[in-house]
Amino acid sequence: MTGLIDVHAHFLTDDYVAAAVAAGHVRPDGMPGWAVWSLADHLSLMDTAGIATSVLSVSSPGVHFGDDGAARALARAVNEYGAGVAAARPERFAHFASLPFPDVAGSLAELTHALDVLGSAGVAILTNAHGVYPGDGRYAEVYAELDRRAATVFVHPTAPPNxxxxxxxxxxxxxxxxxxxxxxxxxxVLGGVLARYPRIEWIFTHSGGALPVLADRVQLFADVFLGTPPATPVAEQLAGLWYDLAGTPFPTAAPALTGAFGDSRILYGSDYCWTPVPAALAHAGALDTAAQPAGTTWRALTTANAHRLLPATLRV
Known part of the structure; x- marks a missing residue:
């Protein structure tokens, strides 16, 4: 059995949960309550599911609860913890560092510390930060630095405004x-970020969401109604992103994703600890029971792709 590389794996600390609850996130994103995480439980899940390495990150609601200073301190604390786990067990864990978006100065400082000092495999942001989406021009300085480094950016969904x-x-x-x-x-795409910063490697979750069926519609509106069609077609730009299979990829989402954008950038994601153990195990098992890609398996395909994306990080 091929040991999976899990690029969508979460951790929690008591201090982080306490800070989020104090900021009003008692039922984060409308969930019944907070997940529970421990290193021992995570390793047990990995061993049972056949996961060789997990790349840890903090999930939604992220680290910025309204105050830049507090967000910088919380980002540093969770990043030090996550990187510490990876340093202690480098054969089993790596780490994506949280950035305190929409704080640009704080994010620049944190990505430098995470990538140069902590040895993080990349950084993690949310799909919006207090209503600011990632195509916003205020992030240009951050993206320029990430592009210079050819960094990996894991984009995790969060609650939308309203x-x-x-x-x-x-x-x-x-x-x-x-x-x-x-x-x-x-x-x-429409903000021109992917075109201006082509060396950033972006990971999106849950089989690309609705992108496989909406890419052509975005292109149509850009061509006909916005009057500013991208120089590179929308579908071609989206095919250059990486996508994990967290959630419910079979029987529908994964074939739609590969049909739209190919399979060379498909990755495995468990979404543990926010996905409970039984569901995470069922998802991993579905990789083996679903119809397999031509000439390979979902396990082999996603693992080989992960090694291409993170060759300096993965030890197995």
Whole structure:
């Protein structure tokens, strides 16, 4: 069995949860409550599911709760912890460092510390930060530095602005997260970010959300109604992103994703610890029972792709 590389794996610390709860995130993103995480439990899940290495990151609601100074301190604390886990068990863990978006100065300082001092495999941002989406021009300095480094950026969905009005009391991860990833990726294309900073490696989650079926529609509106069609076609730009298979990739989402954008940038993601153990194990098992890609397996394909994306980080 090929040991999977899990690029979408989360951790929690007591201090982080306490800070989020104090900021009002008692039921984060409309979920019933906070997940529970421990290193021992995570390793047990990995061993059972056949996961060789997990790249840890902090999930939504991220680290910025309204105050730049507090967000910088919280980002540093969770990044030091996550990088410490990776340093202690480099054969099993790596780390994507949280950036305190929308704080540009703080994010520049944190990405420098994470990549130069902590040895993080990349950075993690949310699909929006207090309503600011990643195509916004205020992030130019951050993206220029990430592009200079050819850094990996893991983009995790979060609740959209006015989530209470659109989620109808249901957890945002059920539907809204899918459209958040779609909005954020489209914003990067239409804002010209992907074209201006081609060396950044972007990872999007949950089989690309609705991107496989909406890419042609975005192109149509850019051509006909916006009057500013991208120099590189929308679908071609989206095919240059990386996508993990967290959530429910089979029987529909993964074939739609590969049909739209190919399979050379497909990665495995468990979404543990926010995905409970039984569901995470069922998802990993589905990689083996689903119809396999031509000439390979989902395990082999996603693992080989992960090694191409993160060759300096993965030890197995």
């Amino acid at each position: 989530a209470a009005a659109v989620a109808s009391g249901r957890p945002c991860p059920m539907v809204e997260f899918v459209f958040e990833s779609t909005r954020a990726a489209a914003d990067l």
